[in-house]
Amino acid sequence: xxxxxxxxxxxxxxxxxxxxxxxxxxxxxxxxxxxxxxxxxxxxxxxxxxxxxxxxxxxxxxxxxxxxxxxxxxxxxxxxxxxxxxxxxxxxxxxxxxxxxxxxxxxxxxxxxxxxxxxxxxxxxxxxxxxxxxxxxxxxxxxxxxxxxxxxxxxxxxxxxxxxxxxxxxxxxxxxxxxxxxxxxxxxxxxxxxxxxxxxxxxxxxxxxxxxxxxxxxxxxxxxxxxxxxxxxxxxxxxxxxxxxxxxxxxxxxxxxxxxxxxxxxxxxxxxxxxxxxxxxxxxxxxxxxxxxxxxxxxxxxxxxxxxxxxxxxxxxxxxxxxxxxxxxxxxxxxxxxxxxxxxxxxxxxxxxxxxxxxxxxxxxxxxxxxx
Amino acid sequence: xxxxxxxxxxxxxxxxxxxxxxxxxxxxxxxxxxxxxxxxxxxxxxxxxxxxxxxxxxxxxxxxxxxxxxxxxxxxxxxxxxxxxxxxxxxxxxxxxxxxxxxxxxxxxxxxxxxxxxxxxxxxxxxxxxxxxxxxxxxxxxxxxxxxxxxxxxxxxxxxxxxxxxxxxxxxxxxxxxxxxxxxxxxxxxxxxxxxxxxxxxxxxxxxxxxxxxxxxxxxxxxxxxxxxxxxxxxxxxxxxxxxxxxxxxxxxxxxxxxxxxxxxxxxxxxxxxxxxxxxxx
Numbered sequence: 001x002x003x004x005x006x007x008x009x010x011x012x013x014x015x016x017x018x019x020x021x022x023x024x025x026x027x028x029x030x031x032x033x034x035x036x037x038x039x040x041x042x043x044x045x046x047x048x049x050x051x052x053x054x055x056x057x058x059x060x061x062x063x064x065x066x067x068x069x070x071x072x073x074x075x076x077x078x079x080x081x082x083x084x085x086x087x088x089x090x091x092x093x094x095x096x097x098x099x100x101x102x103x104x105x106x107x108x109x110x111x112x113x114x115x116x117x118x119x120x121x122x123x124x125x126x127x128x129x130x131x132x133x134x135x136x137x138x139x140x141x142x143x144x145x146x147x148x149x150x151x152x153x154x155x156x157x158x159x160x161x162x163x164x165x166x167x168x169x170x171x172x173x174x175x176x177x178x179x180x181x182x183x184x185x186x187x188x189x190x191x192x193x194x195x196x197x198x199x200x201x202x203x204x205x206x207x208x209x210x211x212x213x214x215x216x217x218x219x220x221x222x223x224x225x226x227x228x229x230x231x232x233x234x235x236x237x238x239x240x241x242x243x244x245x246x247x248x249x250x251x252x253x254x255x256x257x258x259x260x261x262x263x264x265x266x267x268x269x270x271x272x273x274x275x276x277x278x279x280x281x282x283x284x285x286x287x288x289x290x291x292x293x294x295x296x297x298x299x300x301x302x303x304x305x306x307x308x309x310x311x312x313x314x315x316x317x318x319x320x321x322x323x324x325x326x327x328x329x330x331x332x333x334x335x336x337x338x339x340x341x342x343x344x345x346x347x348x349x350x351x352x353x354x355x356x357x358x359x360x361x362x363x364x365x366x367x368x369x370x371x372x
Numbered sequence: 373x374x375x376x377x378x379x380x381x382x383x384x385x386x387x388x389x390x391x392x393x394x395x396x397x398x399x400x401x402x403x404x405x406x407x408x409x410x411x412x413x414x415x416x417x418x419x420x421x422x423x424x425x426x427x428x429x430x431x432x433x434x435x436x437x438x439x440x441x442x443x444x445x446x447x448x449x450x451x452x453x454x455x456x457x458x459x460x461x462x463x464x465x466x467x468x469x470x471x472x473x474x475x476x477x478x479x480x481x482x483x484x485x486x487x488x489x490x491x492x493x494x495x496x497x498x499x500x501x502x503x504x505x506x507x508x509x510x511x512x513x514x515x516x517x518x519x520x521x522x523x524x525x526x527x528x529x530x531x532x533x534x535x536x537x538x539x540x541x542x543x544x545x546x547x548x549x550x551x552x553x554x555x556x557x558x559x560x561x562x563x564x565x566x567x568x569x570x571x572x573x574x575x576x577x578x579x580x581x582x583x584x585x586x587x588x589x590x591x592x593x594x595x596x597x598x599x600x601x602x603x604x605x606x607x608x609x610x611x612x613x614x615x616x617x618x619x620x621x622x623x624x625x626x627x628x629x630x631x632x633x634x635x636x637x638x639x640x641x642x643x644x645x646x647x648x649x650x651x652x653x654x
Contacts, residue, residue, distance in 0.1 A: 052549050073555030085550035089568045098564075099554035146554070156553075 002063040002076070002153035002186060003028050004049070010057035011044055018044055020210045021058065026154075026188065026203075031180050034190045035197040036207035036233070043158060045207070046190045050079050050156050062153060075154075078147035082159040084139045086131040086146075092118075093127040096146045110149075117145040120182070121175075137168045144179070157189040161196060173199060194234055198222070206230050219370035228356040231282050237313060239350070240288070240324045242298075244281045246274050252362040254351070256281065264296050268351050268359040279359075280352045285313065285325040287348035287368070290332070294343030298324055302338050314340065404630070411435050411623040418619055435624030439611075445625065447600060448607030453632060455517050455603060456585050459524040463581050464574055466525070467532035472562050474533070475540040476548065486537065492530030497523070498590060508595055515598035523591050528581040535580075539573035540566065575643035582640075586633045604629045 004026035011019040019041045026032050034042040047053040049060060051072035059066050067075050086095050093114060100110045118124050121141045131139055140160060147155055160176070161169045177200055180187055191197055197204050198218045206213040206221065206229070214221060214230045225231035231239050247263060248255040254270040257263050258281065266281075283296065300316030312332045316324045326342045334340055347365040352358050409425055410418050417430025424430070439445050474486050497504075504523060513519040543566060551561045567574070592606040604625070611621040 050549075050553055052552065072553045077553065079550065079553040081546045081550055083544060083546045085544065085546035087547070087551075087565055089565075099556065102554075102556055102560060143550075146550075150554070 003061075004154055004186065004188070005061040005064075006045075006049075006058070007061070008058035009045070009048060009055060009060060011041070011048060011053065012056045017056075018210050019048075019056075022212055024205060024212065024215065026186060029184045029186055031187045031189065031200055031202045032205060033197040033201035033203070034188065034205045034207055035192065035194055036213075038192060040207040041210040042190045042192075042205075042207045046079075046156055046158055046188060049154070049188060050077055051075050076152050077154045077156055078150045078152035079156040079158065080140075080143045080147050080160045082162050084131070084143040084163075086139055086142055088131050091128050091130055092123060092134070092142050092145075095131070095142055096149050099146070099150055113149045113151075114145075117148040120148065120179070121145045136164050137172060140164065140172060141175075144176075148179075148183070153186065155185055155187045157187065159191055160189075161191070161193070176200060194236065198234070204234075206233060208233075217370065223364075223368055223370045224358075224361070225350065226358050228280060228282070228352040228358070231350055231352070231358070235284055235286075237285050237325045237327075239282045239284050241280050241282050241352075242318075242320075242322045242324070243278055245278050246270060246276065249275055254359075256351075258296065258298070262297060264346065264349075266295075266346050266349050266351060267362045267364075268349075269362055270351070270359055274353065277354060279354065280356075282350035282352065283344050283348055286327045287344045288324070288326045288342040289344070290326070290328055290334075290340060290342055292341050292343045294348075295346035296349060297341060297343040299339060299341040300324060302334055302336055302340055305334065305336055314342075316340065316342070407623050408627050408630075410619070411627040413620075415620055418623075432620075435620030435622075436628075438618065438621045439625045439628065442621075443607060443610060443625075444600070444602075445607065445628070448602055448604045449628075449632070451517060451601060452586060452603040452605075452629075455520045455524065456582055456636075458517075458521050459528060459585055460578050460581055462521070462525050463528040463532050464578060467529055467536050467577065468567060468570070468574065469562070470529075470533050471536035471540050472566060475537050486533075489530055489533050492526075493534060497527045501590070501594060504591075505594055513595075515596050515601050517596065517601060519595045520591055520603070523595065524581075524585045524588075528585070532577045532581060535577050536570065536573055539570045543569055571643050575640040578640045579637060582636055583633065586629075 004024075006022050006024040009019060009022040010017065022045060024032075034045060036042045044053060048055055051067070051070060055068050060068055062075055062077075072079075087098065090098060096114045096117060097110050100113065114127075115124075118127055121144060123138070123141055123145055126134065126138060126142075131142065134142065140163075143160070157176075161172055164172060173196060176189075180200075189196075189200060201218055203215060204218055204221055205215050208229050213233075214226045216224075218234075221230055221234045225234065228241070232241070242258065244256040244258050246254055247257050249270045249272055252267060252269060253265050254268045255263055255265050256279070281296075288294075288298075298316070298318060300318040302314050303317050304313075304315040306313040306315075308330070310330045312328045312330055312334070314326045314328050314332070314334055316326060318324060324342070326340070328334060345365070347361075347363075347368050350358060350361075406422070410422060412426045412433065412435075413430045414432040414434065417424075417426065417432070421430070426432075470489065474482060474489075508514055508519045508523075511519075513522070547565065547569075548561060551565055556564070587605060588603075589605045589609075592601075592603045596602070597606065608622060608625045608629070611618040611625065
């Protein structure tokens with residue numbers, strides 16, 4: 001168990017820079033998830049922490065000690081791969097014991113640790129099988145077991161659930177969450193699936209283009225995204241965005257004109273200098289309701305309806321060509337081609353300037369705040 | 373087209389393929405069959421009816437008794453066996469390690485080195501016979517098995533490295549990285565993970581390396597023709613005379629020579645069939 005500190009970590013392949021100075025603090029026992037689109041550098045960052053890639057610049061510290069040039073085995077990490085990477089010619093037991101045997105540890109101690117890990121992961125019955133005789137979920141559990149027996153300072157998971165089918169993915173996700181509660185270990189977990197990130201993480205690191213966009217708890221990211229990218233990436237279906245113009249600015253409020261010429265007063269701290277500028281307004285589909293009670297109103301023609309049972313997603317096309325997703329109740333009877341009006345309270349809005357930075361929201365209502 | 377038609381077409385194709393393969397097998401095996409049956413005949417039997425099976429009248433073991441009694445057959449066997457086994461071991465070890473380095477580590481000149489090592493596949497080693505002989509003479513290794521082993525290792529390495537490098541490229545990267553995260557050293561990764569995984573390739577290379585060495589007449593003839601150092605192919609030559617050839621003995625020794633190589637082949641070919649990489653990564 002250990003703290004982890006990244007200080008201005010940079011990585012280039014030749015002239016191509018893929019990580020541009022990453023700063024991050026991971027506290028002992030924290031579950032940190034790196035999330036971002038493909039090619040954002042999250043896997044590279046994980047491999048740097050593991051010691052499988054060289055660091056181009058910056059320092060990586062585990063337990064206060066710089067480990068930049070240390071080999072993976074001297075860093076006290078254990079990694080679980082997306083492809084499981086089990087040794088195919090060894091039984092489950094040997095797969096888990098292999099790393100320990102090399103440390104010249106006592107046979108009985110190794111045996112005890114392997115059996116304990118097998119018990120935790122319910123692999124007791126499978127110890128004599130080879131990987132080829134296991135299902136995908138079982139293989140992934142063996143891979144996790146191989147990490148557990150090493151009692152590492154930091155666990156690294158590289159998209160461990162991507163190869164599992166949907167049902168198994170949910171089940172294994174819960175098992176990983178339980179495992180973290182039991183072991184209280186520091187875990188760094190890479191995924192492109194924002195549901196995994198939201199459900200597992202103490203702290204999410206959203207990455208984009210080799211930079212950290214925002215670090216925060218799942219609820220912070222959901223309610224207070226600092227950039228338009230984070231707002232669009234976290235949450236499913238994605239947040240709706242539309243261009244608006246700032247007409248007037250007051251004390252803790254801004255008047256914007258939304259598409260269709262309607263004006264709304266929104267609770268944001270906006271600079272006087274921004275009057276007249278075009279900015280982006282974001283509202284989550286689940287904060288939009290059918291009807292026009294809210295301060296922000298849109299209407300458009302429904303062109304796709306997705307029924308999920310508990311809710312129905314309506315995809316509207318607005319008069320100005322923008323698309324808006326609305327989450328309606330599951331019993332909604334709206335049909336394709338109908339014109340509907342949806343609205344949201346002013347507190348649900350997000351406002352981003354032309355550089356994608358969020359304006360600060362004031363007097364945030366409790367239902368749209370991460371504070372507890 | 374209905375499914376029944378497709379199935380009929382498949383069946384007829386299978387029959388044709390099998391017919392061709394069976395014909396080829398018969399053509400390939402018939403000379404060996406002739407050698408073996410004639411080894412068990414009297415000299416008269418061989419010449420009177422070379423195609424016939426040995427019967428009560430023609431059956432005789434005189435070839436075998438002659439070979440075993442009149443010549444140093446056990447010694448020839450021992451020489452051939454030593455040279456082949458030692459060469460296989462050295463070739464496999466060196467080639468596997470070279471292949472691992474070429475496929476796993478990035479270093480300047482990696483591609484050039486791989487190409488250089490592959491050139492040996494295209495250039496027949498016999499072209500260098502004269503220089504090899506000079507070299508061996510200078511080293512004072514004439515009439516030793518060491519000379520043969522050295523030459524055969526040089527002959528076997530290029531193809532072995534080429535085949536093994538290709539196989540090692542196919543081993544998933546994650547597997548090696550998992551081992552590195554597990555704290556496994558590079559040598560241990562090579563011997564405990566990589567080698568077991570490429571066992572089928574190693575067996576292939578062993579067979580490819582072994583057969584030309586066992587059958588070679590050229591290098592034993594020029595490098596180690598001396599008494600006591602002949603290999604089996606060279607040993608057989610003593611029964612082939614300019615005027616009289618002792619066919620019983622020649623055929624008997626050839627029959628005997630097949631046995632060890634057949635056993636080695638059976639051992640290695642069992643490895644060929646095993647698909648060991650299944651279940652490594654999804």
